[in-house]
Amino acid sequence: MTGRGWLGIALAVLLLGGAAIAWVRFEGDAPSVEGPESLLIGSLGSVAFDIGDLGSGLREILISIRQADGETVVFERSFPGDLRSGGDAPGIPERFEIEIDPEALGLAHGDASLTVTARDWSWRNSFSGNETRREIPLTIDLKKPRIQVASGLTYVSRGGAGSVSYAINEETTRDGVMVGENFYRGFPAPGADTASGRRFALFAVPTDAPKGARIAVVAEDRAGNVATASWSVVLKERVLPDANITLPDRFLETKVRNLADAANIPQDDLIGAFDQINTALRAANEAKIRQIVANPSEAKLWDGAFTQLRNSKVTSKFAERRSYFVGGKKVSEATHFGYDLASTAGAPIEASNAGVVIFADDLGIYGNCVIIDHGLDLFSLYAHLSSMSVSVGDRVEKNGELGLSGATGLAGGDHLHFAILLGGTYVEPLEWWDPLWVKTHVDVHLSTPTR
Numbered sequence: 001m002t003g004r005g006w007l008g009i010a011l012a013v014l015l016l017g018g019a020a021i022a023w024v025r026f027e028g029d030a031p032s033v034e035g036p037e038s039l040l041i042g043s044l045g046s047v048a049f050d051i052g053d054l055g056s057g058l059r060e061i062l063i064s065i066r067q068a069d070g071e072t073v074v075f076e077r078s079f080p081g082d083l084r085s086g087g088d089a090p091g092i093p094e095r096f097e098i099e100i101d102p103e104a105l106g107l108a109h110g111d112a113s114l115t116v117t118a119r120d121w122s123w124r125n126s127f128s129g130n131e132t133r134r135e136i137p138l139t140i141d142l143k144k145p146r147i148q149v150a151s152g153l154t155y156v157s158r159g160g161a162g163s164v165s166y167a168i169n170e171e172t173t174r175d176g177v178m179v180g181e182n183f184y185r186g187f188p189a190p191g192a193d194t195a196s197g198r199r200f201a202l203f204a205v206p207t208d209a210p211k212g213a214r215i216a217v218v219a220e221d222r223a224g225n226v227a228t229a230s231w232s233v234v235l236k237e238r239v240l241p242d243a244n245i246t247l248p249d250r251f252l253e254t255k256v257r258n259l260a261d262a263a264n265i266p267q268d269d270l271i272g273a274f275d276q277i278n279t280a281l282r283a284a285n286e287a288k289i290r291q292i293v294a295n296p297s298e299a300k301l302w303d304g305a306f307t308q309l310r311n312s313k314v315t316s317k318f319a320e321r322r323s324y325f326v327g328g329k330k331v332s333e334a335t336h337f338g339y340d341l342a343s344t345a346g347a348p349i350e351a352s353n354a355g356v357v358i359f360a361d362d363l364g365i366y367g368n369c370v371i372i373d374h375g376l377d378l379f380s381l382y383a384h385l386s387s388m389s390v391s392v393g394d395r396v397e398k399n400g401e402l403g404l405s406g407a408t409g410l411a412g413g414d415h416l417h418f419a420i421l422l423g424g425t426y427v428e429p430l431e432w433w434d435p436l437w438v439k440t441h442v443d444v445h446l447s448t449p450t451r
């Protein structure tokens with residue numbers, strides 16, 4: 001072949017190679033932009049987009065918000081690369097999270113639109129790259145929900161319960177009562193029209209709530225705006241009873257051994273085993289109870305006062321701080337969050353009010369235990385039963401039979417351990433057994449019209 005022939009081939013190869021590069025660099029796949037279809041934000045919001053470009057790599061992202069009077073850039077980024085070889089990074093989709101502070105951006109309450117523009121390193125569009133443009137409707141809600149508390153002066157006691165009637169002018173994601181750091185959820189007011197926005201909440205003052213804990217109605221709307229409203233609540237302090245309990249040897253030898261067996265607690269030291277049952281097993285059982293009561297009925301199932309076990313003698317009261325002794329030495333402590341009621345052995349145990357059985361099984365220190373959901377976050381618990389005649393899902397009427405009393409679980413003798421829970425907090429049963437208290441502290445707020 002002549003020199004010219006070789007030159008011709010070399011030229012052809014160069015041209016072909018150039019054409020191939022040009023073909024690759026001229027790719028037509030626009031960047032991928034994944035994110036929400038629409039957006040609602042409150043006084044502070046955020047939005048995330050997954051953006052990438054596998055063809056020639058990401059070159060630029062621009063995010064802006066447009067409202068009546070103009071457009072504001074909220075995010076801007078360029079990515080290194082060049083037109084010869086494309087983006088430096090491989091262009092795998094990456095998450096970009098953008099904070100939106102409407103006040104700082106000068107945005108107003110109302111409708112707006114958010115635009116995401118992404119470009120790549122392609123030679124298309126006169127070397128400015130393929131472009132993806134996504135416009136998303138954005139609602140800016142800077143108004144807090146309006147809460148109107150209908151209830152008047154309310155008295156509550158440490159360890160006790162209270163209730164409040166209120167109305168909210170918009171849909172909420174969360175509303176109820178804050179007692180210090182504890183939240184008690186609100187429900188549609190029984191019997192009220194949903195459109196009225198009338199709500200009702202029961203709340204508890206935990207025995208360990210800080211002194212002077214703030215009690216207020218709280219509401220959060222869909223945009224995350226939070227409003228609180230106080231009303232007149234007087235918290236009555238009370239002294240919690242103390243009790244010293246001596247553990248008999250036979251209790252350690254039988255009860256503690258049996259419970260330790262069931263819970264896989266070592267038995268070489270029965271006093272240590274008792275302390276583990278009384279602390280670790282108790283905590284595990286309480287955690288389980290909180291799970292069981294996590295999804296209350298939204299309907300009010302109870303009616304009027306709760307009933308106490310017939311012909312029973314109170315042997316231990318609510319929130320008693322117990323110290324346990326063996327041979328004059330303190331070996332453990334716990335707070336007793338219920339009432340111990342003694343009657344004859346194997347006495348019939350009845351539902352203290354109407355509701356639905358949500359638990360009927362063995363529950364560690366509580367032995368055979370029945371839990372009833374009374375609606376609106378109110379529950380009652382019956383422990384140490386010798387037998388149970390109800391199962392989960394059963395509807396029970398007030399005084400309907402649940403089983404027979406016994407001494408299963410951590411019980412020294414035949415008795416009923418009775419407790420009332422409000423949103424996972426134990427409350428003083430005495431209040432709920434008292435028809436006058438139920439009338440003046442609960443029923444009155446159920447029928448209060450919103451001003």
Ligand SMILES: [Zn+2]
Nearest residue numbers: 338339340417
């Ligand atoms: Zn008890």
